[in-house]
Amino acid sequence: MxxxxxxxxxxxxxxxxxxxxxxxxxxxxxxxxxxxxxxxxxxxxxxxxxxxxxxxxxEPKYFLGIEIARSPAGISLSQRKYVLELVSDSGLSTCKPSIIPVEQNIKLTSQQYDYETASSENDPLLQDPTSYQRLVGRLIYLTMTRPDISYVVHILSQFMHQPKQSHMDAAIKVLKYLKGCPGLGLLLPRDGNFDITAYCDLDWGTCPMTRKSLIGFCIKIGGSLISWKTKRQSTISLSSAEAEYRAMAKTTCEIVWILGLVKDLGIKTGKPVTLYCNNKAAIYIAANPVFHERTKHIEIDCHFVKEKIEEGIIRTRQIRTSEQPADIFTKPLCSRQHSYLLRKLGVFDIYKPPT
Incomplete structure (x- = not known):
């Protein structure tokens, strides 16, 4: 045809x-x-x-577990039915809900690296890891419409081979959080433009086992969140500027892919994509990559981001850490900041009246 x-x-x-x-x-x-x-x-x-x-x-109302609701404000995507079934199957329907998905001071490690508790009986390996593996697998599927749990699910998925009791406790904490907000989902506003904005952030050396940094980014078209990711870097960065710059390079790759996708859909985006980052050093390197002892080993990343800036595909801007929505993908946050960034991302619960 x-x-x-x-x-x-x-x-x-x-x-x-x-x-x-x-x-x-x-x-x-x-x-x-x-x-x-x-x-x-x-x-x-x-x-x-x-x-x-x-x-x-x-018209689609339920597709692959995603509930689709239309209103004059736009289209809402959620997995409320899936969440309620998940909480019910876990036997937590009557539990007290949590207001955050993960505690701020928690540090989950694997058995071989947890020297303080490796021989302790307080945090033993789970006798049957299949229940943990199945639970985390179901949580991974839920991240399609729930960016608020992307960070903790990424952390939990690292321990699928040998989960411990502390890992299961953290997964239960996520379920208690979901019980309090099962209808949370993405709102794609009807009124908006096609300007693409991207945000990238990282937590330097955050992994207690490998000291690799954790990057997070999200991309929006107008007011609609369309892409996000939490990912551990494959190499150890020697400085926060280097780690942030690698995060910018990963985000730029995603931007290039999305630009090709929207072009296939016949959507024209004349303006360059604004990439927000809260690290001044990384932005300065992008504008003028002088290769010295601090940056010569990230030369390829420097050339890639600089090339896209010169082509007019992206432009970099600084943003305050408190206003950085990608912060939710890299670290645990307090309840107030967690809720604030969710509103910035366009994540709402259509089943609750506005406050």
Whole structure:
């Protein structure tokens, strides 16, 4: 039918003719179709039904565990039903909810590196790790619409092979947090532009076992959060500036991918992507990468980010740490800051009245 497979997302197919755009995305035998011409969409549905006998379920309301709700304000994506089932299956339906997903002063380690408690009976290995593995696996699936638990789930997923009691206790803490806010999800506002903004942050040397830094970034189109990640760096950074610069490079890679994806969808973004970072040294290196003893071993990252700046793809800006939404992906926060950054990210609970 003349559809083109996206080179940036192989499950996405697009069709362009004049001002008409149709996008079709496939997951196994589930399909989502959208576009700006109803007659062309009907023609596509008839063609698919003729060849594959599809069932048209109308506007999406529940897709792959994600609840989709529409309102004059925009589209809301949540996994409330999934959360309630998860809490119920864990036997915590009547527990006291928590206001934060992870304690601020907690440091989870693996057995071989936890020298203080390796021989202690207070934190033994779990006799049956499958319950922990299954729970964390279900939490990983939940991060599709819950960026608020991305950090703690990333930490918990590092101990799947030999989980200890402290790891299970931290996972239970996440469930208690979810019990208090099961309907939390992403709000994609109807009114907005297509300006792309990105935020990157890191916690330098945070891993107590390897001293590798933890990076976090998020990307928004207008007021809609579309991409986020918490990831441990693959190498040990010798300074916070170096670690922050590597975080900028990772975020830039994601920006380039998203720009290609929105181009396939026929969305035009004329302005460069604004990349916010709270480290002055990293921003200065991006603007003028003078390679000296502090930066020569990150030369490739320097060249990559500098190249994208010169091409007009990104521009760097400084942001205060207290206003940095990516901070929620790199470290535990107090309840007040946690709630504030969630509002900045566009994460709301449509099942609760506004306060």
């Amino acid at each position: 003349g559809f083109t497979q996206s080179k940036h997302e192989y499950s996405l197919f697009t069709w362009h003719k004049g001002t008409t755009v149709i996008a079709l995305i496939i997951y196994v035998d589930d399909i989502l179709i959208t576009g700006n011409d109803e007659s062309s969409i009907c023609t596509l549905r008839e063609h698919l039904n003729k060849n594959f006998r599809i069932k048209d379920l109308g």
